Amino acid sequence: xxxxxxxxxxxxxxxxxxxxxALRAQLQAMSPAALxxxxxxxxQLRGRYTLVPEYINLESGYFSxxxxxxxxxxxxxxxxxxxxxxxxxxxxxxxxxARVQRRLxxxxxxxxxxxxxxxxxxxxxxxxxxxxDWREGDHAVMASCxxxxxxxxFAQQARRYRISNTIIDLPxxxxxxxxxxxxxxxxxxxxxxxxxxCHIVNITGQVLPVRxxxxxxxxxxxxxxxxxxxxxxxxxxxxxxxGVDYYGASLHKWLGTPIGAGILxxxxxxxxxxxxMYGDPSFAQDDIRKLNHTGTHPCHTDLGIEDAILFHEQxxxxxxxxxxxxxxxxxxxxxxxxxxxxxxTPESPDRTCAIANVGIEGIPPGVLARRLFDExxxxxxxxxRPEAGVSGVRVTPHLYTTTGELDSxxxxxxxxxx
Numbered sequence: 263x264x265x266x267x268x269x270x271x272x273x274x275x276x277x278x279x280x281x282x283x284a285l286r287a288q289l290q291a292m293s294p295a296a297l298x299x300x301x302x303x304x305x306q307l308r309g310r311y312t313l314v315p316e317y318i319n320l321e322s323g324y325f326s327x328x329x330x331x332x333x334x335x336x337x338x339x340x341x342x343x344x345x346x347x348x349x350x351x352x353x354x355x356x357x358x359x360a361r362v363q364r365r366l367x368x369x370x371x372x373x374x375x376x377x378x379x380x381x382x383x384x385x386x387x388x389x390x391x392x393x394x395d396w397r398e399g400d401h402a403v404m405a406s407c408x409x410x411x412x413x414x415x416f417a418q419q420a421r422r423y424r425i426s427n428t429i430i431d432l433p434x435x436x437x438x439x440x441x442x443x444x445x446x447x448x449x450x451x452x453x454x455x456x457x458x459x460c461h462i463v464n465i466t467g468q469v470l471p472v473r474x475x476x477x478x479x480x481x482x483x484x485x486x487x488x489x490x491x492x493x494x495x496x497x498x499x500x501x502x503x504x505g506v507d508y509y510g511a512s513l514h515k516w517l518g519t520p521i522g523a524g525i526l527x528x529x530x531x532x533x534x535x536x537x538x539m540y541g542d543p544s545f546a547q548d549d550i551r552k553l554n555h556t557g558t559h560p561c562h563t564d565l566g567i568e569d570a571i572l573f574h575e576q577x578x579x580x581x582x583x584x585x586x587x588x589x590x591x592x593x594x595x596x597x598x599x600x601x602x603x604x605x606x607t608p609e610s611p612d613r614t615c616a617i618a619n620v621g622i623e624g625i626p627p628g629v630l631a632r633r634l635f636d637e638x639x640x641x642x643x644x645x646x647r648p649e650a651g652v653s654g655v656r657v658t659p660h661l662y663t664t665t666g667e668l669d670s671x672x673x674x675x676x677x678x679x680x
Contacts, residue, residue, distance in 0.1 A: 371500025386510025467617030586616035621654030
């Protein structure tokens, strides 16, 4: 289905109305920076989401709800596949998934021969960690702020293959990119084979200098695996420009797909080296599809990815990034440096986007999150990771978030702090 067919299928009241000719003209007439501050425009876009009126949702980091037009289209896919049943699965599913894979590769800026559809970031990165040809004595590098599931998986590989892992601590407020790069460089030994790094740290929102870290590591013969769970479709970039070997991301976070969709990028010359998690002799060793044996899976989710891409591209990733960054800075500037407030997110605009983390001295994160909801009807998530130096609540606005809602957050934080 091409873009015109998609819009025609949705009809009035859904995606076609979400970005009417007037709104599209406004998009073209304003720079991303100017549009980011145009609350009336984003207020109209907010109408394309179905929100719970009883509370303010500032926890979009877990997953981002689908816009209503994408959701309605997804429900249509569910109904269609349930109706066509086995015939769809046996005659159309493979070609449809390949088409969606090509569309995703276009968003990622890579070849379709370097990308597969997965269920989430954890599955993507664990496919690489499990598939790596580890030998006893090998060494890997990662950070204490990395996602716990991947740290656990590296620990499992260490027990299984007798490799060693070095977990470094990263500053919450680095003075420069070089400070970060040097910490990773200092952990590399002559036995290091793989380095894992977050593109955006999920607990703080800090954007790490992935391109510089990758250049340093690869100059020393170390492959680089990137956790891009929060960066893909939130930030404006192309994966190959980062110069990394592997990149995993979740699509139900910032692309707004149905839950249970992700991607794994593997640089073409690295595919043959990876062992697949499931045996599948039907593909060549250098064919990335060997890593994508899933058995029977909810293929209507794959179709929903295509709808989400259309919605995402109508807005434009540069405009999306600018708005999300504006929203984060809007509220953090009002509390940063205030009495009792601890901001666990860098101040520099180059090191942040949508996500930020705030704590209040003397109040455990769980208590703060509970009071924000019980007393002020604001939903966030508590983050208590002492090993990473992070204690606070993660605040994650989305395109449907208003500055008025963020004003409510600021008032609530100040009231609790007082």
